[in-house]
Amino acid sequence: MRPNSAWALPLVLACLFASAAHAGQLLPLQPLGPGKIRLLYDAKAGAEPASVKPFQLMVRPVTNQEFLQFVTEHPRWRRGQATALFADAGYLSHWREPLVLGDDVRPNQPVVNVSWFASKAFCQAYGLRLPSEAEWEFAAAADDRKADARQDPAFRERILSWYSRPLTTLPDVPAGAANRWGIKDMHGVVWEWVYDFNNNVVRGDSRDRRDGETAEFCGATSLNANDTSDYPSFMRYAFRSSLSGSSTAGSLGFRCAADARRPSRAKHAEPRP
Amino acid sequence: MSAARNVGLCLLLLAAACTKGAAPAPHTHPDPAPPSTPPALHNHAPGHEHDHQLLPGAEPSSTSIYQLQAALRDQDGQSIGLDHFRGQIVLMGMFYSSCTNICPMLVGRVKSLQEQLDPDARKLVKVLLVSLDPARDNPEALKRLAATHGVDQPSWRFTVGSEDATREIAAALGIRYRELTGGEINHTPVIAVLDAEGNVRTRTEDFGDSAPLMAALVKLSE
Numbered sequence: 001m002r003p004n005s006a007w008a009l010p011l012v013l014a015c016l017f018a019s020a021a022h023a024g025q026l027l028p029l030q031p032l033g034p035g036k037i038r039l040l041y042d043a044k045a046g047a048e049p050a051s052v053k054p055f056q057l058m059v060r061p062v063t064n065q066e067f068l069q070f071v072t073e074h075p076r077w078r079r080g081q082a083t084a085l086f087a088d089a090g091y092l093s094h095w096r097e098p099l100v101l102g103d104d105v106r107p108n109q110p111v112v113n114v115s116w117f118a119s120k121a122f123c124q125a126y127g128l129r130l131p132s133e134a135e136w137e138f139a140a141a142a143d144d145r146k147a148d149a150r151q152d153p154a155f156r157e158r159i160l161s162w163y164s165r166p167l168t169t170l171p172d173v174p175a176g177a178a179n180r181w182g183i184k185d186m187h188g189v190v191w192e193w194v195y196d197f198n199n200n201v202v203r204g205d206s207r208d209r210r211d212g213e214t215a216e217f218c219g220a221t222s223l224n225a226n227d228t229s230d231y232p233s234f235m236r237y238a239f240r241s242s243l244s245g246s247s248t249a250g251s252l253g254f255r256c257a258a259d260a261r262r263p264s265r266a267k268h269a270e271p272r273p
Numbered sequence: 274m275s276a277a278r279n280v281g282l283c284l285l286l287l288a289a290a291c292t293k294g295a296a297p298a299p300h301t302h303p304d305p306a307p308p309s310t311p312p313a314l315h316n317h318a319p320g321h322e323h324d325h326q327l328l329p330g331a332e333p334s335s336t337s338i339y340q341l342q343a344a345l346r347d348q349d350g351q352s353i354g355l356d357h358f359r360g361q362i363v364l365m366g367m368f369y370s371s372c373t374n375i376c377p378m379l380v381g382r383v384k385s386l387q388e389q390l391d392p393d394a395r396k397l398v399k400v401l402l403v404s405l406d407p408a409r410d411n412p413e414a415l416k417r418l419a420a421t422h423g424v425d426q427p428s429w430r431f432t433v434g435s436e437d438a439t440r441e442i443a444a445a446l447g448i449r450y451r452e453l454t455g456g457e458i459n460h461t462p463v464i465a466v467l468d469a470e471g472n473v474r475t476r477t478e479d480f481g482d483s484a485p486l487m488a489a490l491v492k493l494s495e
Contacts, residue, residue: 047454083335085445116444198444199451201459245444 026066027126027256029056032181035147037138040233041200050134054260057131057139060174060184061192061253062122064095065107067114070122072099077118086117090248108172110190110253116245119193123256130195131257133240137233140186142179150230159232162188167251187232190253191239200241338445339471343438345403348415348431355442356471357430358399362493363467364486367439367448368431369406369458370414378480379462380422386464386486394494400424401467403442404433405450405458447476468493 031054038049071078071092078099079092090113096102114122116130123129131139143149150156174184186192243252339356347353364383368376383400390398404410410433419425434442443450450460465476466489475489 080333083333083337083340085336085338085340117441196440196451198440198447198449201449201451201461241449244447245441 027062027128028059029128029256029258030059030182031056031260032139032183033135033260035138037134037141037148039134039137040230040237052134052138055131055135056258056260057135057181057183058128058255058257059178059182061110061190061255062119063108063173064101064105064111067092067111067122068095068099068101068107070125074121074125077121082115082118084246086246087115088246088248090250091115091118093248094250106172109170110173110185112170112190112250112253113248114193114252114254115248116193116197116243119254120195122254126256128256128258130193130254133194133196133199135257136186136192136194137236139179139181139183142181142183144177144179147180150233156230156232159187160235163232163235191236191249191251193252193254194240197240197243198245200237336473337471338442338467338473341438341441341445343434343442345430345432345434345438346412348412348419348425350412353430353432355401355403355434355438358401358467359471360469362398362469362490363401363471364398364490365401365403365446365465365467366463367403367405367443367446367450367460369404369460370410370418371406371456372458375460375462377422379464380418380424382480382483383464384422384424386483386490389483389487390490390494394491397494398428398490400429402429402431403439404431405439405443405448405460406452407433407436407439409456446473466490466493 033052033054035052036049037052075081079095080098082091092098092111092113094105094113096105101107120130141148141150143152143155146152171189173189176185176188178184179186339354339359341355343355345353345355345357347357364386366379366383368379370376380402383402387395387398387400404415412433415431415433416425419429419431433439442448446463446465448461448463450458452458461478462480463476463478464486465473466486468474474493475485477483477485
């Protein structure tokens with residue numbers, strides 16, 4: 001070691017810890033799981049529910065301010081720079097300029113008009129990832145007491161009443177109360193991207209139907225919704241089915257996830273292998 | 274203070290600490306995407322951002338899937354890029370080796386499209402198939418599949434990438450897939466025609482209608 005660098009290592013470690021702490025503050029994560037979640041379209045009716053390993057999820061959706069910092073640091077994701085493969089024409093269209101939110105956009109509102117590719121890149125930039133559909137649905141199934149409140153008519157009714165409301169000004173986040181996992185705003189603020197958004201092999205538009213369509217899908221016969229009364233879940237699956245990787249919408253945002261912390265050593269979220 | 278500035282300050286302090294022979298801190302974390310690049314962990318020091326350039330030809334209007342830069346392995350175990358056939362006409366689809374239902378039909382259909390072209394056009398058209406099953410497909414399985422279909426040749430590449438690359442390629446091609454219990458993968462059987470720069474000129478999920486694909490192939494090979 002060089003003579004005057006002996007104190008450099010502790011300094012660097014302290015700095016890195018401070019940076020990691022900052023990242024945690026910037027993107028607050030909450031541990032949850034493990035558990036099981038029965039997804040709307042399971043392999044077949046009566047199949048085992050999907051297992052969800054312990055993971056971490058942002059307490060609230062990513063905000064305009066956080067996304068502004070991301071595009072400031074990563075110019076290729078600015079509006080006008082991100083190519084059409086990665087983001088459609090609506091990308092960040094509510095901001096006044098590529099690096100200016102404007103008077104009508106508040107820093108702590110959830111960012112919307114972001115594509116899957118851009119959301120994924122944001123999470124990766126902070127050592128995180130998008131949650132899988134199973135992880136997202138697992139977190140979203142809980143109310144303030146039960147891990148899975150989806151059979152509760154009042155819980156469904158609250159979600160459906162949001163789905164049926166026209167989009168108005170988005171609130172600052174976090175806006176709502178925590179569910180039993182400490183996660184907020186899974187319902188009632190914005191729709192959210194999941195990593196495997198493109199996993200529903202269901203035509204979103206029945207007008208596409210043609211003779212012999214069932215021959216188009218491996219495992220086509222297994223596509224049975226296992227709980228047709230869970231209409232809120234159906235709405236989300238149908239919405240995801242309508243999206244492509246470059247899609248953006250004024251009501252569509254995201255939050256990041258991470259694998260569970262390792263028992264020791266790891267001071268911050270581990271990147272996906 | 275932003276974390277990036279935080280790290281920048283750290284680097285400055287470190288540089289001050291290591292005055293003898295200390296090289297400037299290298300910029301080791303490029304922009305996180307376009308995709309399949311390792312994630313950057315808040316390590317951007319202000320003033321060190323130098324990865325501003327889009328890829329050659331990647332204008333904001335670009336739809337080229339070659340921007341994905343996915344790393345693949347082919348049936349010969351070679352590492353190839355998604356843009357292996359850049360500059361040529363490509364028939365592209367996704368499949369998996371253990372698929373017994375739709376995938377053989379997909380491969381057969383691609384083969385049939387190629388055979389319908391006149392010999393000069395046929396030479397210009399390459400085939401790139403990417404596995405939807407990175408956990409189980411490997412070069413040996415791909416090799417067997419290519420041999421089974423009688424297309425183990427340089428113009429046909431059966432490939433597999435990382436899970437993340439697979440998800441991104443599927444997203445870019447509008448392919449939906451999900452693994453079912455038992456290992457079967459439910460997927461839409463998309464066949465796409467790419468031009469020389471990797472733009473999807475036409476795509477179909479409809480096995481009954483080859484006309485749009487043939488029309489695109491003929492037009493591009495003129």
